[in-house]
Amino acid sequence: MNINDYYVAEYSCSQKEFHWDKLSASLERNKNSCLNGQKNDWIIIGIFKTIDEAITFNNEIKTKIKNVK
DSSP: OOGGGOEEEEEETTTTEEEEEEHHHHHHHHHHHHHTTOOOOEEEEEEESSHHHHHHHHHHHHHHOSSOO
């Protein structure tokens, strides 16, 4: 498995926003946040083989969740 070949669907608790990114970028951001003592509230909610799958997943979740807190 090459982490550059996968995508993630993420959710930011503070921004109340869904997002997608490459798995490698998400892991790097999480690592840097930990090393720098920064709060990282991006939660990986799914890992996908294609960007389209991640986007579709986020869109499906958004329609099911009316009030994300």
